[in-house]
Amino acid sequence: MLQSQLFTKTIKNISAEEKSLNAQLLMRAGFVDKLSAGVYTMLPLGLRVMKKIENIIREEMNAIGGQEMLMPALQPKANWITTGRWDGFDVLFKLKGADDKEYALGATHEEVITPLFTKFISSYKDLPVAAYQIQTKFRNEKRAKSGLLRGRQFTMKDMYSFHSTEKDLDAYYEKAAEAYWKIFSRVGIKDKTHFTLASGGTFAKYSHEFQTITDAGEDIIYICKKCALAVNKEIKDETPKCPECGTSEFETKKAIEVGNIFKLKTRYSEPFNLRFKDAEGKEQVVAMGCYGIGLDRLMGTVVEVSNDKNGIIWPANIAPFLVHLIVLDIDDKEAKKQADEVYGALLKANIEVLYDDRDQSAGAKFKDSDLIGIPWRLVISARTAGKIEVKERASDEIKLLDLNGAVKLIRGD
């Protein structure tokens, strides 16, 4: 797209009260705008990143048989009373309707999907099944000060699976964990992410978190020095040795939970009476698992772990554009004509390009480009004499190439 048409601009000074690095960078570069604490608008660049994250997650959930659906945010009080969470869930937004009924704004969706599935599950033949949504969640946080890492409103992928036996749940849980690793690999944070044991609540020994190392994180984890499994601080006292390899040497790190998987077992199917008839005709309670990833948080985490003093460095898979094409000396007809042609050729080659065709100084353009953080910068000017200066955002090396050479390099051919 033409940068002259993009309605956002980079912003020099943002409010001093914004302390979080991810929010600072995303706001300055024009990816998000802060409406109030913990509540952000996704501007066009930010929405492009979100859609890419969304599609990666969707592909991996579909690959393990997840069926996509979309549940409401506005949820009747009665459902939350049934599970005992109307008063027990500490960050639930509550409101009253003109129909004089009380509602919760969904912070999670066990209270909706469990009764829903009583309509579709009656026999062991209906199991296993898994459904997910990519949907807006609300959490009534007292404080929101970590930018996109903890919002009062955010987009989440939550999947729920239903099984006839705990053994089947266990097997699917492993598959979901593998899908999560694929997601974190594709968005570029796998190397900094640790599979982490956390509290399993009343029903399971552990739940599992995917924790990404960053000083912006709100959690403390203990990473086993031998096998890289981690243990969340909340259960460290009861877990003096690594449950995987038995050593007791841990490294302490701050981290942010980017994903969470949980064996709910019958915690929700019991109160909603979600049952099935087994092969012998005997009624049994359905076993459930749940699997969450916050999309905004994932985006904020990538920014926290992938930046330098000049701005964001997007991994190619989730970058708003793959190429930032910049024309300098906009009044030089030859350079402008060449840049227009390169823009057309890149689009034709199905490469996503932000084309900086604005009438601004080289310095201003380079500064904006570094801040926005698109993986490849292509510069055309009077001095490039028909060629293109190609530079990766993450590197200092500049290569002077023709169009074919540039496309080959970008595509990794």
Added chain:
Amino acid sequence: MLQSQLFTKTIKNISAEEKSLNAQLLMRAGFVDKLSAGVYTMLPLGLRVMKKIENIIREEMNAIGGQEMLMPALQPKANWITTGRWDGFDVLFKLKGADDKEYALGATHEEVITPLFTKFISSYKDLPVAAYQIQTKFRNEKRAKSGLLRGRQFTMKDMYSFHSTEKDLDAYYEKAAEAYWKIFSRVGIKDKTHFTLASGGTFAKYSHEFQTITDAGEDIIYICKKCALAVNKEIKDETPKCPECGTSEFETKKAIEVGNIFKLKTRYSEPFNLRFKDAEGKEQVVAMGCYGIGLDRLMGTVVEVSNDKNGIIWPANIAPFLVHLIVLDIDDKEAKKQADEVYGALLKANIEVLYDDRDQSAGAKFKDSDLIGIPWRLVISARTAGKIEVKERASDEIKLLDLNGAVKLIRGD
């Protein structure tokens, strides 16, 4: 997809309190589930329809230069005080946060986008610009009894445009109206839809609605017998003659508003001080327009106008699948093998197929197929002897074709 894997099933008896035809059909066929009055879950089939509608709208908004973004539902009270709508907007959900602040749940987004654009508009060079979102809206309706036509929560596309002159706003408004006709044409309701004059509020003589004729509609419109322009009941008394052709012969019809475009002019830019410097350096107030389409309502409207006694009849452009492939005599190895091959061939030809591979009677399968309403039904059985029975949902004619013939017919080659 394999129908045996789809977690929804058709439902024989739905709650008698659901009076609305669109909700009845969509619930029985497994497109939506009702969580509470005016609040629906989009099940996998329903979400597929919604995504198709969404993509059609997105394409047409992008085609007139709209830039996609995503604004929050949770909106600070202060913004609504600024426009005088905190108390003046009758269906606003209000709630209090743990931060002791009051919030509105967005029923519309002038209160967010107008102050946002003060950060990006300062000169006439920044204008015109248009931005839109496809986002979840909340309306605190006292009653919700029209199914998907009037929800307490629903997905809406709302676009806002910003201009330096009213003349420029007028020109863009025309373009937006044309884009809306393209959308209604692509979703299959253009023929039943009338461009309708409605109240313009304080600032404009008229706003314009796109009203689709249906007995389920909540509006009364007067359609000019000569030029087909319509006038909403609310302004009929002050509009005795058709403003387009001058006649006074009208036909009275019930209709549902599927789209609405409105010249806001300076109604919101004034209170938020959204100004720009013109070419002479003089400060002026930005002129605005807004353009809405409710996606759930559009889906409900299509169902209201396109059905028969057996179920829904989806237009191909927004059908959940293009083809419903049905194998009968599932124990007949030849028939099952042929159907599996046809399924593979259709997927390879990039045709979206729901494949009814369930072990059920022909009667049950045909009944489900009619209810779900996929445009093309392809039947394979022991009796079709290597060929395929092809039938359009909207027609009674059955053709016996080979695979190539069927694909040609479906594609309209």
